Amino acid sequence: MTAKLTNAQIAWRAAQDLPDGYVNLGIGFPEMIAKFKPEGRDVIYHTENGVLDFGESPPAGEEDWDLINAGKKAITLNPGAAFFHHADSFAMVRGGHLDVAVLGAYEVAENGDLANWSTGPGSVPAVGGAMDLVHGAKQIWVVTDHVTKKGEPKLLKECRLPLTGVGCVTTVYTSLAVIDIVDKRFVLREKLPSISLDELQAVTGADLVANKVGDLIVPEL
Amino acid sequence: MTAKLTNAQIAWRAAQDLPDGYVNLGIGFPEMIAKFKPEGRDVIYHTENGVLDFGESPPAGEEDWDLINAGKKAITLNPGAAFFHHADSFAMVRGGHLDVAVLGAYEVAENGDLANWSTGPGSVPAVGGAMDLVHGAKQIWVVTDHVTKKGEPKLLKECRLPLTGVGCVTTVYTSLAVIDIVDKRFVLREKLPSISLDELQAVTGADLVANKVGDLIVPEL
């Protein structure tokens, strides 16, 4: 196995595709994308707990804990920010008003199914806003390592874990590739130049469609 | 036929029963009730178009036509007033948060059915907020003349006109009597002292239950 992207590099790559528009970054790893937003891109961030157009984290010690994002991290406001209650916040989500929502994943299936909320019995399940987000935004992106910690594929023909949403994912940014989901197939858009198509296919649990494949090139981060 | 109450007197009588609480007065005749609210009664008025705790009409010439009630009449605000949008306004109605809603009527049936929105084909139907109000408030009062202009009963065994709501009316304040609807019967609470029970029954289209009947006494107005 060759080199793979760090989480920061995956986040950087996803950030390059951010449109001018309204974006929700899921809690945890996806939040990192904001750091790499390209200069001049006019992205307005939404968070489920009722804030639109928030900015960076405040310096340590200057947090206002009534001003947080869905990950319960302290945030700041940009000029033009707005507060609203949870039902209005999910009207934005469910009503299709977001351009992009980015989530993490345990598994993604080639038909766009996503599993990211439960590892099955024996743990405490937690779903948060994920099951709403997957049905709301115009595009649903996933950022994830290409394989599990044990080296097993996370991109599969069918998810094994309990689903978060059916046929919802539109693009997956992994540690090895950028893959669009088109007509229930994994369409490879970019891969690391250092990995061959066969090598990539070997760690992917469903067929990759590879017609026009670009190089996945990211800066040192 | 003996004397009957004027609309102002009907409104006065209904006003005596206003509870401390949240009240919606339907457009037209019911609006008149506010004028006769007894001193010290703490009534907060709701109007469908998004105002809570409004006050009297402004003097002529001082109207602000952005500040109106559901009847499109200019209003003023009491200290503690609030504005909200139409969905929140009808959440108050449908959600059962109003104590009383008062409506006019073409017909009321002994089971509490109300007809007040359509006189049938050939006219333009208009329903406004009535079909929501009849399902929201804890009590639904009707203020009405006891009979039609032709002298026909408006209180009936069954409504003939298209219904506004099923089994919704709790009390009817008429030009001759105060009648509660209990277990699908017209229970006479008060009648004009000048009219006999037989005379009242003769102009009422369903049986009156008359166990304890008080005198309906109102001031000159």
Add this chain to the structure above:
Amino acid sequence: MDKVCPTIEEAIADIEDGMAVMIGGFGGSGAPIELIHALVDRYKKTGSPGSLTVINNNAGNGKIGIAAMIDAGMVAKMVCSFPRSSDPRAFTDRYLAGKIGLELVPQGTLAERIRAGGAGIPAFYTPSTYGTQLSEGKPIAEFDGRHYVQERWLKADVALIKAELADRRGNLTYRKAARNFSPLMATAAKVTIVQARKVVEPGGIEPEHVITPGIFVNRIVEVADAKQEEALLREGADT
């Protein structure tokens, strides 16, 4: 994401024949008169946009606003709760002659259907209209021993609304009871076009005072001295 449009004409230029148009306001309170009349003017000049479905609480009054749209012949159907007014002739005459359609919706159901459209809720149950003519043909269900009527969401191609303040990113406030249906309509239309008394810079509206967050707004035109429909009517306007 500066949503300010230089002219009203530009803001409404892509409204097409046959579209569903939500128009804010309750009677004259909140009616976006300048947006409406720009659309009427365009129709009179070009014959488009016609065959519109107009969604509003009312069906016009006198000869201005929605009544002017109806009089111009550009409205195929009204969706409203109360098509009566002090001077409802524009609608009434056409309706009784079978020349304009009417979908009569109780006011609270109208508001909730529009909210549902904006919130991605395709259907909901309400007690309103149960047992009446207005629920004929609609699914009925029983919950906790009470009957309810299933209602569908209501969406539109365009919403025309009037705001008090707008910042350039689309956050809005409203003036007094002129708020009414407008915050709901802003959420339920593909394109929401706003006439605001004053456009301010982002940050010019306190985040806690925003009523419509900018995500629901597409275009803003500043109309500093907007006309008030009811005031116009009382002056006897017939433009």
Add this chain to the structure above:
Amino acid sequence: MDKVCPTIEEAIADIEDGMAVMIGGFGGSGAPIELIHALVDRYKKTGSPGSLTVINNNAGNGKIGIAAMIDAGMVAKMVCSFPRSSDPRAFTDRYLAGKIGLELVPQGTLAERIRAGGAGIPAFYTPSTYGTQLSEGKPIAEFDGRHYVQERWLKADVALIKAELADRRGNLTYRKAARNFSPLMATAAKVTIVQARKVVEPGGIEPEHVITPGIFVNRIVEVADAKQEEALLREGADT
């Protein structure tokens, strides 16, 4: 209609065993710590109210707030979307031991169910959870070619919420993102009890800035120096 209550103890005195209690807040933002701890204190002294169903986005963190209720043993069931936190032991230990119930509800569905409860909408359809374990046993319907899950309203006996300003008639504002679920919960409970940083006279809140109109509020207690749950946790509080 002066809704101000002299003491917290009085405000919460009639909360009974087995009740459903909505508690505002998202994590520590908006958590009404003083109301919650008055309830915990009452339970520790009197053994009541116990067997509560608590409705909140989360299931407590550390040893304060909802975690303190769970630790005290007064919660039979949590209805929440995200029972994880930086220190979720109070809930997790009991849950894995089968000693506390959990109804897991997606966050948007939770918000919408509460809103529906307050708005008299007994059921609605949402795309959320379609095709997942969380829709098992729920009615599914197709609208316009897409599948949706029917969800029921959610109501409560009591709501405990934290406001910034309250006027004596119950109109409320909230501080920043502490708004979250509170305006919804205020509408969906039989009795809504508010701790406000400051009580003002009627008219002390601009009518256009009111977030929760007074009709949804029953009791108000002024808690001028309310504790912030997250700040307490970071100070290492364990009361």
